Amino acid sequence: MPSRYGPYGGAFVPETLVPALEELERTWKAARRDAGFRRELSRYSRSLGGRPTPLYFAERLSRRAGGAQIWLKREDLVHGGAHKFNNALGQGLLARRMGKPRLIAETGAGQHGVATAMIGAALGLRTEIYMGEVDMERQRPNVLRMQLLGAEVHPVTSGQRTLKDAINAALRDWIANVRTTHYLLGSAVGPHPFPAIVADFQSVIGREIARAATRLWGRPPDLAVACVGGGSNAIGTFHPLLRTRTELLGVEAGGPRGHPTGAASLARGRPGILHGTYSYVLQDRDGEIRDTASISAGLDYAGVGPEHAFLKDSGRARYVAVHDEDALRAFRWLCEDEGIIPALEPSHAIFAAVREARRRPTSHHIVVTLSGRGDKDLEVVGRAIGA
Amino acid sequence: MRSGPDPALGRRRRALVAYYMVDRARNGRYTSLAIAARDAGATRLELGFPFSDPIADGPILQEAADRALRHGTHWDDLRSAIRETSKVLPTIVMSYANPLWTRGLARSLANLREAGAAGLIVPDLSLEESPPWRRAARRAGLDLTLLAAPGSPLARIDALARASRGFLYLVSRYGTTGGGEISRSADLVPLVRSAHAAAPELPVYVGFGIRDRRTARRAMASGADGVIVASALESALARRPSMATVPRVLRPIASAVGTGGA
Numbered sequence: 001m002p003s004r005y006g007p008y009g010g011a012f013v014p015e016t017l018v019p020a021l022e023e024l025e026r027t028w029k030a031a032r033r034d035a036g037f038r039r040e041l042s043r044y045s046r047s048l049g050g051r052p053t054p055l056y057f058a059e060r061l062s063r064r065a066g067g068a069q070i071w072l073k074r075e076d077l078v079h080g081g082a083h084k085f086n087n088a089l090g091q092g093l094l095a096r097r098m099g100k101p102r103l104i105a106e107t108g109a110g111q112h113g114v115a116t117a118m119i120g121a122a123l124g125l126r127t128e129i130y131m132g133e134v135d136m137e138r139q140r141p142n143v144l145r146m147q148l149l150g151a152e153v154h155p156v157t158s159g160q161r162t163l164k165d166a167i168n169a170a171l172r173d174w175i176a177n178v179r180t181t182h183y184l185l186g187s188a189v190g191p192h193p194f195p196a197i198v199a200d201f202q203s204v205i206g207r208e209i210a211r212a213a214t215r216l217w218g219r220p221p222d223l224a225v226a227c228v229g230g231g232s233n234a235i236g237t238f239h240p241l242l243r244t245r246t247e248l249l250g251v252e253a254g255g256p257r258g259h260p261t262g263a264a265s266l267a268r269g270r271p272g273i274l275h276g277t278y279s280y281v282l283q284d285r286d287g288e289i290r291d292t293a294s295i296s297a298g299l300d301y302a303g304v305g306p307e308h309a310f311l312k313d314s315g316r317a318r319y320v321a322v323h324d325e326d327a328l329r330a331f332r333w334l335c336e337d338e339g340i341i342p343a344l345e346p347s348h349a350i351f352a353a354v355r356e357a358r359r360r361p362t363s364h365h366i367v368v369t370l371s372g373r374g375d376k377d378l379e380v381v382g383r384a385i386g387a
Numbered sequence: 388m389r390s391g392p393d394p395a396l397g398r399r400r401r402a403l404v405a406y407y408m409v410d411r412a413r414n415g416r417y418t419s420l421a422i423a424a425r426d427a428g429a430t431r432l433e434l435g436f437p438f439s440d441p442i443a444d445g446p447i448l449q450e451a452a453d454r455a456l457r458h459g460t461h462w463d464d465l466r467s468a469i470r471e472t473s474k475v476l477p478t479i480v481m482s483y484a485n486p487l488w489t490r491g492l493a494r495s496l497a498n499l500r501e502a503g504a505a506g507l508i509v510p511d512l513s514l515e516e517s518p519p520w521r522r523a524a525r526r527a528g529l530d531l532t533l534l535a536a537p538g539s540p541l542a543r544i545d546a547l548a549r550a551s552r553g554f555l556y557l558v559s560r561y562g563t564t565g566g567g568e569i570s571r572s573a574d575l576v577p578l579v580r581s582a583h584a585a586a587p588e589l590p591v592y593v594g595f596g597i598r599d600r601r602t603a604r605r606a607m608a609s610g611a612d613g614v615i616v617a618s619a620l621e622s623a624l625a626r627r628p629s630m631a632t633v634p635r636v637l638r639p640i641a642s643a644v645g646t647g648g649a
Contacts, residue, residue: 012484012511014443015547016536016561158449164440171442176562178538273485274440276511286462287489289439 003192005310011191013276017171020178025193027098032200037093044089048122049079051086051204055212055367060337061350065357068222068364073209075233075371076342082372083205083233084115084186090201092119095182102126102181106170108135108163108229109298109345110142111372112186117149119184127151130169132161135297142376160291163229163301167275187230188305191276195235195305202236209367210240217365220244223356226369227251227349228319229263229299231308233371238317247318250308251352253294254321263292264321265304266312279306295324295380296344298372322348328384330354331374343372344380399590402554402613403646405429405637406481407472408448408621409436409465410455417468421475423633428641432472433508433615436465436482443510445565447618451625462486466502473503479532479553481508484516492520496527506530506553514547521550532556535578537570544578545585552589555582556615559595559606565618569596575609583610598636603643614644 003009011021031037045051053074062070075083088105095103103125107113113129120127129146133155136143146153159165167190174183188198206224213221224241226234228250238248255262262268265280272281274289282290282302294300311317322330327344330351334342342350346369353368360366374381405424407413413420421432437452437460444452465480472478480499487495487509499507507529512520514533524531530553535544537560548555557578559569575593582591593606594615606614616637623636641647 010516011513012516013513014510014536014558015513015534015539016558018513018515018536018543019538019540158453159439168440168442172445172563175443176567178561270489272489273483273511275442278488281485283485283489285489287438287486288456289485 005307006313008279008306008309009192009195010278011276012273012278013191014175016175017178021191021193023098024094027094028193028197031094031097041090041093045204049085049089050077052208053077055209055216058338061333061354062357064333064337065354068357068360068362068366070353070357071365071367073205073237073367073369075205075369076340076373080111080115080118081375082111082115082343083202083236084112085118086204086236087186087198087201087232088112088115088119088184091182091184091197092123092125095125095184096123098182100180100182102177103184104128104130104170104173104181105184105186106130106163106166107186108166108300109296109343110135110139110146110376111298113146113151113153114142114149116184116186117146117151121150129153130156130166130173132156132163132166134161135163138380139297139376140379162297164289171275187232188235188307189230189275189277189303195277195307198232199235199239199307202232203239205233205236205369206238206240209237210244213365213367220246221367222364223247223249223366225249225251225349225353225356225366227299227345227371228266228304228308229253229301229345230303231305233369235305235307237369238311242316248311248316249352249356250317250319251349252319252321253296253299253348254323255293256324259293261290261292262321263294263300263302265302266308266319267321271309274303277306279309280304295327295384296348298343298345299348320352322351326351328381331381340370341374342370343374344377346371399588399612401645402430402590402592403428403637403641403644404431404433404592404613404615405620406433406435406615406617408451408455409434409460409468410451411458411460411464414464414467417471418475419630420633421472423630424637425476427634427637428647429476429637430646432476432478433481433617434465434468434472434478436480436486438483438486441483443563445563445618447565447622451621466498469499469502469504477505478503479506479508480504481510484509484511492523493526496523496529500527500529504529506532508532508556510534514543514550517550524552534558535582537561537574537578539578541577541581544581548582548586548589554590554592557591557593557611559593559597562595564595567596569602569605572605572608575611579610597640600639600643603640607644614640616640
């Protein structure tokens with residue numbers, strides 16, 4: 001298991017956390033070799049999570065694009081309404097294996113918080129979630145869901161009061177309670193071994209895509225598209241396709257048109273150290289982390305997973321930024337063309353996929369990971385389109 | 388051009404390290420702040436460079452950093468602060484990894500050394516990530532001080548003590564900087580003993596939560612050579628930003644440590 005991806009990754013953390021990270025790595029390595037663990041993971045995935053998820057041909061959306069076929073990997077159908085379940089389940093089982101009775105997690109859009117709360121309930125682990133005050137406001141339905149699932153939600157009032165600040169708060173809690181608590185980090189970011197563990201548990205997405213594609217049209221997709229905040233659904237999509245000929249396209253949040261950076265760390269940041277990992281970071285000249293902007297709370301993050309940094313530099317994956325306005329257009333296309341209300345995060349990927357489809361022949365197959373459903377976003381979208 | 392090892396520290400003399408956050412609003416007052424600390428019994432100064440995401444810090448230092456950044460504090464303010472304080476007391480810099488990394492490690496560290504810094508503490512630098520940083524610090528003539536924590540296995544404490552320069556920063560407990568109870572002395576004793584055995588010349592200073600005579604005594608009872616006072620000083624200064632605040636906080640601690648004061 002790599003602790004570095006080229007120069008990226010590593011574990012830049014206070015000494016207090018090092019023994020816990022080592023324990024996590026040991027536990028995970030042992031669990032991967034343990035048939036009992038794999039059986040349990042797969043049983044919960046199927047019977048609680050609803051996996052495998054379908055690959056759906058978005059015929060009318062493809063017609064709108066007028067080119068390649070667009071297929072949707074339906075992670076919005078996973079229990080809880082997002083791909084976040086995959087990782088929360090895996091790490092929840094690891095926490096139980098380590099004998100840690102308490103889970104903490106950060107959440108931006110609330111999807112990872114909901115997934116962690118569900119797993120905490122199902123496995124009987126106490127769960128506390130850190131969420132920026134701004135995000136609590138814009139993703140209110142998810143706050144209530146977490147509370148109903150038995151989690152305590154702590155508002156984070158420091159900094160910009162979004163995802164980055166929630167991670168800070170969760171890390172500080174972990175430093176204080178590391179002996180009894182597992183920090184169930186929700187994205188492919190943070191210190192080693194988190195990026196590798198999250199990629200591992202999310203790779204089920206890409207494995208299922210590869211299998212379904214082979215069954216449906218006899219080869220891997222020509223292009224796989226996924227949105228990138230920290231980058232967990234994207235790395236899960238890309239990983240199993242790395243050794244195929246599939247082109248990989250990550251889509252970051254460009255923020256509102258005219259904003260200097262949005263939340264596009266790969267497109268507009270430079271390498272730096274944030275939250276324990278060395279990767280692309282939106283930062284100023286002094287290395288202070290910059291404020292970000294995005295209509296989607298889940299992509300509104302100044303850093304990105306270290307493996308994406310490596311995939312960008314190596315050229316194996318491309319990354320583009322899509323503005324709020326275009327993500328909203330794609331959101332409505334999917335509603336009107338396919339009867340699916342997507343989350344705002346994958347709406348960025350949908351827009352990029354449609355743009356790609358236009359330039360490609362109808363024989364091409366594009367798979368977009370629809371990482372979550374959009375019920376949580378109705379208020380934000382309503383305000384944005386003046387409904 | 389090599390700064391240390393400071394001969395006094397080489398004999399592991401008792402030490403009181405006083406911390407100030409670098410804040411543009413304090414420009415012009417660092418010399419007085421340093422003198423106030425020295426006169427109250429401090430033997431070294433630690434200057435903190437504010438970072439937007441200080442994960443090892445509790446609310447007091449988070450707020451101090453936020454304030455400093457709102458005041459427009461930049462790298463050059465750190466350099467001019469070091470120039471002032473290092474004339475009064477040996478000065479070490481506390482900075483998170485990214486501000487140092489972002490302008491190039493060699494260049495950052497040379498900057499600090501030129502300004503007069505003696506050493507450097509990077510709270511999010513683990514032993515595993517430290518080799519290139521230690522090399523860069525050695526080249527720049529700075530002591531790179533590593534942190535040890537209550538949960539560090541003794542074998543790790545040994546490795547940390549052998550790799551650390553200037554002193555070993557022993558974190559007093561599980562938690563971030565500032566308020567909260569520090570570990571019982573008895574729990575810290577084996578850690579301090581282990582560090583001293585591994586690196587007999589290297590002093591061990593305890594930090595995080597040292598705020599008064601009682602906590603300083605408890606820290607010293609572990610066998611440590613000194614303490615570091617940060618949040619207590621910053622929170623007192625935030626409430627009463629006058630030079631008289633400095634001895635009020637530091638004197639009782641200095642007397643418990645044995646570096647002076649009453």
